[in-house]
Amino acid sequence: MPDSPLPWHRPQWQQLNERRAQGRFPHALLLTGPEGVGKSHFARQFAQSLLCNSPLATGPACDDCRACLLVRAGSHPDLSLVSPLEGKKSISVDQVRGVGHYLSLKSQYGRHKVVVVSPADSMNVNAANSLLKTLEEPNEGSVLILTTSRPAQLPATIRSRCQELRFGEVVQKEAAPWLKSQLEGDENPLTLLALAGGAPLKALRMADKELVSLRKDLFTGLERLAAQGADPISLANQWVKADTQRGLYWMYSWITDMVRLKATAAAPKISNEDMVQPLARLAAGASLQALLQQQERVVTVLRQEEQNLNLQLLLEDLLIEWRNCFAATKQRPFVQDDRI
Numbered sequence: 014m015p016d017s018p019l020p021w022h023r024p025q026w027q028q029l030n031e032r033r034a035q036g037r038f039p040h041a042l043l044l045t046g047p048e049g050v051g052k053s054h055f056a057r058q059f060a061q062s063l064l065c066n067s068p069l070a071t072g073p074a075c076d077d078c079r080a081c082l083l084v085r086a087g088s089h090p091d092l093s094l095v096s097p098l099e100g101k102k103s104i105s106v107d108q109v110r111g112v113g114h115y116l117s118l119k120s121q122y123g124r125h126k127v128v129v130v131s132p133a134d135s136m137n138v139n140a141a142n143s144l145l146k147t148l149e150e151p152n153e154g155s156v157l158i159l160t161t162s163r164p165a166q167l168p169a170t171i172r173s174r175c176q177e178l179r180f181g182e183v184v185q186k187e188a189a190p191w192l193k194s195q196l197e198g199d200e201n202p203l204t205l206l207a208l209a210g211g212a213p214l215k216a217l218r219m220a221d222k223e224l225v226s227l228r229k230d231l232f233t234g235l236e237r238l239a240a241q242g243a244d245p246i247s248l249a250n251q252w253v254k255a256d257t258q259r260g261l262y263w264m265y266s267w268i269t270d271m272v273r274l275k276a277t278a279a280a281p282k283i284s285n286e287d288m289v290q291p292l293a294r295l296a297a298g299a300s301l302q303a304l305l306q307q308q309e310r311v312v313t314v315l316r317q318e319e320q321n322l323n324l325q326l327l328l329e330d331l332l333i334e335w336r337n338c339f340a341a342t343k344q345r346p347f348v349q350d351d352r353i
């Protein structure tokens with residue numbers, strides 16, 4: 014359950030406070046913005062503040078009253094959090110029917126009745142249609158909070174019945190100190206933020222030790238291949254057992270950085286700031302054209318990967334092509350470990 018408000022959420026708190034003060038508070042809110050900026054976090058905190066007996070003047074809950082304790086324990090009877098069930102990708106129509114029924118009941122503590130649907134774009138068509146009925150006939154005191162990083166995936170009829178609250182990109186100067194305070198290890202917050210496209214909560218998830226070492230292993234494998242010193246088939250085999258999609262995103266971001274390093278004389282802004290030197294060394298071993306072609310191939314495999322085609326074969330081809338990018342030049346990248 015929520016802890017203190019995220020520093021970059023102040024404008025959103027302010028907006029909602031103003032609406033509350035003017036009595037223009039919406040029955041349904043749609044929180045939109047990039048993945049990993051804390052929309053769900055905000056939704057839960059806002060739900061808590063609606064149920065709190067004495068919210069702070071700035072908006073967030075007191076975090077001390079009985080209602081807050083119940084929210085924190087996950088047992089407040091007037092709050093329901095709806096997400097895809099374990100092992101499922103979408104929110105079912107039954108779950109959404111449950112929301113309608115839940116909101117039709119009286120609040121047990123006499124304040125609001127709050128439902129958070131997150132991510133709202135994971136509702137299937139029937140579920141979204143069912144939610145529409147609830148949105149059209151809101152009950153007194155009921156508040157529905159939807160979150161999505163893909164608002165275009167939601168039917169226009171749902172969007173038009175919600176007040177939108179936008180969350181923009183987070184500026185590094187607010188995100189980096191917060192991220193640093195959350196990290197247990199000695200990971201570099203700037204590197205993590207760069208990897209997560211600037212999204213602080215995504216960056217925090219990426220700090221996961223296993224992911225950090227997976228990224229390092231994969232990069233080392235690609236370096237060895239580039240130096241013609243590894244077997245693409247066995248690397249594909251290892252990769253297919255790991256987080257393939259994330260690996261493909263990494264590969265894409267490494268190639269993008271290599272292209273930038275190769276194409277710009279002055280020091281370019283790259284995503285993988287912790288890998289400037291190894292990426293520059295690799296980039297020196299391939300032509301710009303070969304790198305651009307490889308970048309396209311990664312995009313193709315990412316698309317095919319979603320269609321459940323034979324992933325092992327796709328990765329083998331991709332890695333063989335990667336090796337070929339470096340075979341044409343005499344310059345061989347210098348391989349060195351433990352730098353990520």
Ligand SMILES: [Zn+2]
Nearest residue numbers: 065075078081
């Ligand atoms: Zn409270």
